[in-house]
Amino acid sequence: MKNQFIIFGTFLLLFTAIAVGMSESDALPSADVLVARMLAHNTQRQRQLAGYRGMRRYVLENDRMNKHAEMVVRVKGDADETKHFEVVSEEGWKAAQKHVLQRMLATESEASSPEMRLKARLGPENYEFHMAKTALLGNRMAYVIDVVPRRHDGRLFEGQIWIDAQDYALARVEGKPAKNPSFWTTSVHFVHAYQKSGPFWFPASTESVTDVRIFGATSLTIHYFDYTPNLPQTSETASAASVGGITQ
Secondary structure, X not given: OHHHHHHHHHHHHHHHHHHHHHHHHHHOOOHHHHHHHHHHHHHHHHHOOOOEEEEEXXXXXXXXXXXXXXXXXXXXXXXXOOEEEEEXXXXXXXXXXXHHHHHHHHHHHHHOOHHHHHHHOOOOOOEEEEEEEEEEEOOEEEEEEEEEEOOOOOOOEEEEEEEEXXXXXXXXXXXXXXXXXXXXXXXXXXXXXXXXXXXEEEEEEEEEEEEEOOOEEEEEEEEEEEEEEOOOOXXXXXXXXXXXXXXX
């Protein structure tokens, strides 16, 4: 009889855990609702910015070719989110600097224009969203959402996003391009992470691995640092600037 109670108690705990898990899952907001909140909060944060400035360090490695390239870049973001890049220094593999890193900067600058951003925006017009789970990201809770592109477009991706549960900000993106970049590319996988700085969220790191026929795997790491927001000028800051209180 004692064993029967133990078995019954075990099943009771099991079914209770399942029921709790189902109720927690049912209580989660839908993926579409969360993405809508994220976009709304992004718009609010953007209104508080008059652009930003920061630095990036690109590190490219190809073990098969025993090649290495680095590039340090200054980035300036306008109030409308258009990006401008200035190469500060370059070293290592010249071909990679010219045909990979500098090309990436040119492509990102072009894609940051307002009209081009709409074609790649992380919104329902370009993607389908499906709730996956909740998870800790660092010490903050996040919603994990599966992302499916609505079309095979090199500007889109397939994978998962993490939305910070407190700020409704994009905290992490992981996946692969929706369309293979070229015949020579066999696979691409990337992880893009953000970090909070005051009320704003800026990129922290990007890690990607690209497998290319003949050349093998090439890894690219981007470190983002010294990102500083440009706050809109108020009457107080304008008055201070007029008497030399602020360096422009």
